Amino acid sequence: MSENKTTLTDAVHDLLRKAIIEQALKPGMRLPEDTVGEQFGVSRTIVRHALVRLEHEGLVETRRNRGAFVAEPSRDEAQHVFEVRRCLENDVIRLLCERMPGSGYDRLEAHVRQEEAVKGKDGPVSIRLAGEFHVLLAELTGNPVLTRYVSEVVLRCSLIMSLYARSHSSDCAVDEHSQIIEAIRAGDAARAIEIMEHHLGAVAGRAALSAQPDSIQSILSHYGKELAQ
Structure with a gap:
């Protein structure tokens, strides 16, 4: 080509x-x-x-x-994808608590500022930015294989939410993203994972058929x- x-x-x-x-x-x-x-x-x-x-x-x-x-x-596939995503993202957090790169927090906070800028204004863009936050977390581990898998499941989750989600709460997403950053900064993997579990659980819980x-x-x-x- x-x-x-x-x-x-x-x-x-x-x-x-x-x-x-x-x-x-x-x-x-x-x-x-x-x-x-x-x-x-x-x-x-x-x-x-x-x-x-x-x-x-x-x-x-x-x-x-x-x-x-x-x-x-299908709904079964959706459940399986979210199960895999939880496992992968929990490992991302554990790794970042051990080895966050020097510019990592600056990059994460800059991304959250982007999310804040469109909060309540542009639903589609806020949905895309929310997913990209999770991919950025994976990229910061320095593990390209983990990043590829996280990117794939995040994309699949976006597709799933398009089919089944009742709503998208950007306010909740941005606030929890900030909480995850602070927990990682404190080296508190258990707290960061707890927030992430709640965050992904809330996303997975918003299920309904989409409009035409x-x-x-x-x-x-x-x-x-x-x-x-």
Whole structure:
């Protein structure tokens, strides 16, 4: 694949993933290659490569003779993903209490300030930033394997919340993120894990069916503007 195609594939992949994480593209929504290509002004080949990458990340599934769809996890799958996430994030906290890098607290606090800035203003962005906080925690362990697994389950949880969540409380999320940072700073792994367990438990507890989504054309027209810039 040429460098230009690779760059376009990356851009389409990132924008589709952003649309899924921000819960604009809902679970079960069909992603026709021609429609996606038209909205982003790229070829079906570019779209196909981007969709394959999203499928590897668990965000898209291909159905025989029907094409690609935003993945639609069952309630059992959702429970399993949250169980794995709790285990992984508890280990992240234990590691950070032992070996937080020098700039770690500054990076975490800067991220929380970003979350504070959009609190109560932009639900989709606050949802994305909330997930990115957890990925940042994993990155700060310096363990790329752990970071990859945490990133995958955080993405999957965003998809699950898109399908089942009744609401998103950014106020609660940002406050608990700050509490987690302070507990890690104090070297109190037990306290940090307790807060994290409550935090993830509250997220997992908000389950209900989502409303009927908008059309893929109206959703991707917004994200396609970013590619045109």
